Amino acid sequence: MRNVLLVSILLIASMGLANASNYMSLFNDGKITKDELVNTILNYMLGNSKLSLDEIRDASYVYVYWNGKPKTIVDSANRTVTIYKPIKRIVALTSDAAEALVILGAKDKVVGVSKYTKDARKQFPELSKLPSVGRWCDPDIEALVKLHPDVVIAYVRWPDPSKLEEKLKLLHTNITVIRLDFYRGSTMVEEFKKLGYLLDKEENASRYIEWFEKIEDLVKSRIPEKMVKVYTCSAKKPLRAFGEGTGLYDLSVMAGGDNVLKERKGYFDVDPEQVLVWAPDVIIAWSYAGGYETDDISGMKMEYEKIVSTPGFENVPAVKNGKVYVISADLATAPSFPVALVTVAKWLYSDRFDDVNPKKIFQEYIDDFLHINYNVSEHGCFVYPTW
Amino acid sequence: MRLQIHLTLLILGLSLSVANASVAIKVPKIVSPNEVFNVSVEVNKSPSIIIGVIINFPEEFKLVNCSEPYKVSDCKVAIAIINNTKAMCTFKAPSREGTFTFGGKWIDMLNGGEGKLKAMISVGKVTATRTTATPTVTTPTVATTTTPAKATPTQKPIPGFEFATALVSVLLIATWRWLK
Numbered sequence: 398m399r400n401v402l403l404v405s406i407l408l409i410a411s412m413g414l415a416n417a418s419n420y421m422s423l424f425n426d427g428k429i430t431k432d433e434l435v436n437t438i439l440n441y442m443l444g445n446s447k448l449s450l451d452e453i454r455d456a457s458y459v460y461v462y463w464n465g466k467p468k469t470i471v472d473s474a475n476r477t478v479t480i481y482k483p484i485k486r487i488v489a490l491t492s493d494a495a496e497a498l499v500i501l502g503a504k505d506k507v508v509g510v511s512k513y514t515k516d517a518r519k520q521f522p523e524l525s526k527l528p529s530v531g532r533w534c535d536p537d538i539e540a541l542v543k544l545h546p547d548v549v550i551a552y553v554r555w556p557d558p559s560k561l562e563e564k565l566k567l568l569h570t571n572i573t574v575i576r577l578d579f580y581r582g583s584t585m586v587e588e589f590k591k592l593g594y595l596l597d598k599e600e601n602a603s604r605y606i607e608w609f610e611k612i613e614d615l616v617k618s619r620i621p622e623k624m625v626k627v628y629t630c631s632a633k634k635p636l637r638a639f640g641e642g643t644g645l646y647d648l649s650v651m652a653g654g655d656n657v658l659k660e661r662k663g664y665f666d667v668d669p670e671q672v673l674v675w676a677p678d679v680i681i682a683w684s685y686a687g688g689y690e691t692d693d694i695s696g697m698k699m700e701y702e703k704i705v706s707t708p709g710f711e712n713v714p715a716v717k718n719g720k721v722y723v724i725s726a727d728l729a730t731a732p733s734f735p736v737a738l739v740t741v742a743k744w745l746y747s748d749r750f751d752d753v754n755p756k757k758i759f760q761e762y763i764d765d766f767l768h769i770n771y772n773v774s775e776h777g778c779f780v781y782p783t784w
Numbered sequence: 785m786r787l788q789i790h791l792t793l794l795i796l797g798l799s800l801s802v803a804n805a806s807v808a809i810k811v812p813k814i815v816s817p818n819e820v821f822n823v824s825v826e827v828n829k830s831p832s833i834i835i836g837v838i839i840n841f842p843e844e845f846k847l848v849n850c851s852e853p854y855k856v857s858d859c860k861v862a863i864a865i866i867n868n869t870k871a872m873c874t875f876k877a878p879s880r881e882g883t884f885t886f887g888g889k890w891i892d893m894l895n896g897g898e899g900k901l902k903a904m905i906s907v908g909k910v911t912a913t914r915t916t917a918t919p920t921v922t923t924p925t926v927a928t929t930t931t932p933a934k935a936t937p938t939q940k941p942i943p944g945f946e947f948a949t950a951l952v953s954v955l956l957i958a959t960w961r962w963l964k
Contacts, residue, residue: 442862
């Protein structure tokens with residue numbers, strides 16, 4: 398049965414590829430010219446076209462709005478991605494991409510989401526009703542292909558290409574994979590620019606970027622010369638360090654922290670003795686326990702207690718001075734990053750951010766960009782100790 | 785100077801629109817046998833327009849040319865209207881009298897709308913009471929693969945107002961002299 402399904406998908410996909418090559422022939426000289434479009438339309442109207450009406454409409458759109466040329470970006474995995482027709486169907490393999498698509502005003506283009514987004518009914522009241530394509534790190538390719546997406550947006554590092562691009566290639570689909578994180582502060586602006594450009598949503602992207610940079614500038618302007626030392630880790634496993642290239646590391650550095658994990662990349666385990674040697678003034682831990690979907694803070698509280706009671710941590714300055722903080726992944730490593738930025742900056746330099754209310758900024762973000770009926774004073778768990 | 789009956793284009797077009805654009809076909813209500821006349825397709829939308837049009841014309845009529853890129857197959861002419869609000873095609877009426885139908889459809893390639901086109905035309909004796917206007921002769925912009933019908937535009941001299949005015953004048957003078 399499974400084989401029959403695969404063969405069917407393969408057949409349908411190869412039919413799609415044949416049609417796609419007819420469409421692609423319009424770009425033989427690099428762009429769709431007026432003569433090419435005219436001939437295509439005339440042939441279609443006379444019933445002699447190899448292209449479908451949808452393809453002719455796509456070609457017309459490209460001719461008018463893209464000056465006849467395809468759109469190209471370099472995604473965050475440093476791969477050149479070229480789009481030859483307007484993107485109409487998107488699978489958001491990550492909740493961060495789903496959030497970005499909401500901000501860009503493109504949620505109507507989303508046809509499939511990850512299991513996590515499917516479960517996030519409060520944060521994604523509409524997208525959570527869409528079909529799931531499984532986990533962000535190991536998607537169900539058959540479910541994905543059945544949704545006929547034009548593009549899939551995945552993280553830069555996950556899933557491994559063997560679980561996504563290579564499987565799609567085997568099925569001869571013309572689905573484009575775009576790898577954009579939307580969880581790292583250091584690449585967020587560029588990623589919004591790129592996706593906004595591909596989706597013709599530059600105006601919405603600019604609005605978000607303007608907000609992002611306003612907060613980033615505010616934080617930058619208040620960072621003192623003498624910076625505090627920060628250690629970033631998992632809240633569940635305090636000895637699992639989050640080094641360079643991770644969203645939490647970016648967050649700590651952009652908030653003005655002198656991260657003790659400098660020049661150590663990715664996620665790795667450390668000894669408690671090493672943490673003691675680093676002597677961080679502040680510990681920031683990343684948690685899956687909170688978020689939009691729960692109002693129960695006990696999970697984050699338990700993680701906090703686990704950090705402060707980690708054997709060997711009792712002499713770490715951050716623990717001794719009560720400067721240990723847990724932050725939700727939903728807030729810290731997502732397009733809501735600027736809210737996390739002021740939150741962490743205030744943790745690091747509370748005297749310099751007395752006048753800043755991160756919770757109020759978060760509510761503005763929810764109202765202005767996510768457009769959901771969600772009161773952050775009444776719902777969700779995003780930081781511990783609480784705001 | 786040749787006499788010529790001029791026609792007022794009457795809007796007889798029927799347009800069924802499902803999107804922002806609306807497209808109408810306009811043909812003269814009546815033309816003389818063998819007369820060369822214009823059929824226009826007008827788009828009520830701006831600024832970006834890409835409309836595909838197909839006009840099914842009666843087999844007795846001959847297409848002369850169109851102002852926009854076009855292609856002919858039997859009694860069908862396809863027209864591509866790009867960033868323009870009007871396409872005009874010149875036809876030659878048949879020698880026999882009768883009432884004929886111009887049908888067809890249009891598709892908005894940018895916004896997804898489409899609709900039908902239908903207009904009636906009569907070929908017969910043109911009365912002198914009609915308002916006159918000069919038929920527009922347009923320069924065709926033909927697509928490279930266009931195969932226009934091999935019809936030569938001809939304009940048939942038809943008696944008009946000048947003749948009628950002269951006749952009335954002669955009759956008036958004759959009546960005035962007879963009364964005297």
